[in-house]
Amino acid sequence: MEPINRTLSKMMNVPKFKERYEMLKQELLNEPQIRSFIAANPELTEAEIEKSLPKLFEYKSQVRDCNECGSVEQCKNMMQGYHPVLIKSRNYIDIKYEACEMKIKSDAKKKHAERIKSLFMPRDVLEASFDKLDEAMHDSHDEDREAAIRRALDFVENYENKRSANGLYLYGPFGVGKTYIMGAIANRLAEKGISSLIVYSPEFFREMKNSIGDQTLQEKLETVKKVPILIFDDLGAETMTSWTRDEILGVILQYRMMEKLPTLYTSNYDYDELEEHLAYSQKNGIERVKAKRIMERIRHLTDSSFVGGKNRRN
Structure with a gap:
């Protein structure tokens, strides 16, 4: 079986895929909370940000679910009642989950x-x-x-x-x-x-x-x-x-x-x-x-x- 990073590397050489990938990446990095986090951590390199993209995609989807949530019982996040917070962990961006305001109440x-x-x-x-x-x-x-x-x-x-x-x-x-x-x-x-x-x-x-x-x-x-x-x-x-x-x-x-x-x-x-x-x-x-x-x-x-x-x- 071919390693996934080699498969992705090949896919990146396909023009349409690369174009779509770059567009999604820019949309992701332009999310206000993600942009603010990166600005607050200027030591992050391009390579570290690239390495962190899966976590940033996870963060975006979980935040979106939080914004649409009406109660703890309706929470769609991986951990019900907990919302994601971006943190810097060694040389990449990670996520920790904290109890949301609705869960606390x-x-x-x-x-x-x-x-x-x-x-x-x-x-x-x-x-x-x-x-x-x-x-x-x-x-x-x-x-x-x-x-x-x-x-x-x-x-x-x-x-x-x-x-x-x-x-x-x-x-x-x-x-x-x-x-x-x-x-x-x-x-x-x-x-x-x-x-x-x-x-x-x-x-x-x-x-x-x-x-x-x-x-x-x-x-x-x-x-x-x-x-x-x-x-x-x-x-x-x-x-x-x-x-x-x-x-x-x-x-x-x-x-x-x-x-x-x-x-x-x-x-x-x-x-x-x-x-x-x-x-x-x-x-x-x-x-x-x-x-x-x-x-x-x-x-x-x-x-x-x-x-x-x-x-x-x-």
């Missing part, structure tokens, strides 16, 4: 999402922000709602600065935005690299009960106990049993109290109403002492705020 978004774990929560809550709350607050002129949002911001600031941060207990009627405020807290903390878990209480307790059968109860319980920020959404909407209250909720809150891990809540009930709800279980009737024990942990480790206003779900 995409990776940051994924890390952000990973910091907010959720069980049974709607997407709009996971995308909540204080910026949107500010806009809504200016429109509503609702003093209770404004006070709740200020307390939420205070919680974030205190937690960020490692000051003692009690949890929050937001209560009020349906649809006034209690859960959305909690979502905004979780997102603001995620921006700072702080993980949180938001759980919809009725589905969470049902999930824990079902976990007995597949023997994953302890594993799930450990996760919820130890997450840096735990948010119980709609506490009080579940059907309460002694087991749910004492072996799940009580165990979680006891651990978090001992480890000084903040727990946040939303509920339709105020403290007294929630205590009444916790006191009643389907099988054992009224158990006020056990309910009071749970409520002592909630009362002393949270700041309570009423959230009023119109039902925003309608």
